[in-house]
Amino acid sequence: MEERAEKGGGREVEEEEKGEDDDSVCLDESFFVNRNYELTTFTFGPHVLQLLCLQSASTDYDLTGQLVWPGSVLLNNYLCKNMDMLDGRSVIELGSGVGITGILCSRFCPKVVLTDHNDEVLEILKKNIELQASSVPFDTAAEKLELTAEKLEWGNAEQISRILQKHPSGFDIILGADICFQQSSIPPLFSTVEKLLRIHDGQCRFILSYVSRVKRDHYNTAGSL
Known part of the structure; x- marks a missing residue:
């Protein structure tokens, strides 16, 4: 009996020593969060936007949405040259990140829904929506302009359904700019797009903008389905 007790005690000491040697560190999301946002001015054709954003950010904790990426600039320039496709449409x-593309669309469209899956990014997105109150064009009635933010994780059926319950008629245009940073995100992205396209029975357009950072001679693509 005593021998068993000694062996048991030995295991306890061994486990305790093992615990002391375990130097792994679990870092909370707040460790990576940078909230030093700057009010930045962006110009696209005749349209001037002022948004809060970071000038640079860590991508270690999926907070890429805190700054403006080249694909958003590419898409905004494309939309400015094709304003007719936006006039009176729902988007x-x-x-969305900080919302630079969706907010530009709100200059032409009566209904724009901006989405992101990250709560930290949604917070700055909503602040940027509030900043637009004084930027509504004089020929657009403020009470008719619907510019909102919703949480949406691609592939999340419950969140998609919640958005479609609020907007049962669906949308005319689906936009995305520099939103694929991992190959694993592509299937849930297109699954979400498929559900949104289906609501409008073939009348909805999906426009995806992407700036390649892989090749030395960076090339830009803007495609639509």
């Missing part, structure tokens, strides 16, 4: 943007 939903996926992976």
Whole structure:
């Protein structure tokens, strides 16, 4: 009996020593969060936007949405040259980040829904929506302009359904700019897009903008489905 007790005690000491040697560190999301946002001015054709954003950010904790990426600038320039496609249309943007593309669309569209999956990014997105109150064009009635932010994780059926319950008629245009940083995100992205496209029975357009950072001679693409 005594021998068993000694062996048991030995195991306890061994486990205790093992615990002391375990130097792994679990860092909370707040460790990576940078909230030093700057009010920045962006110009696209005749349209001037002022948004809060970071000038640079860590991508270690999926907070890429805190700054403006080249694909958003590319898409905004494309939309400015094709304003007719936006006039009077309803728009939903996926992976909105700080909202630079969706907010530009609100200058032409009566209904724009901006979405992101990250709560930290949604917070700054909502602040940027509030900043637009004084930027509504004089020929657009403020009470008729619907510019909102919703949480949406691609592939999340419950969140998609919640958005469609609020907007049962769906959307005319789905937008995304520089939103694919991992190959694993592509299937849930297109699954979400498929559900949104289906509501409008073939009348909805998906426009995806992407700036390649892989090749030395960076090339830009803007495609639509």
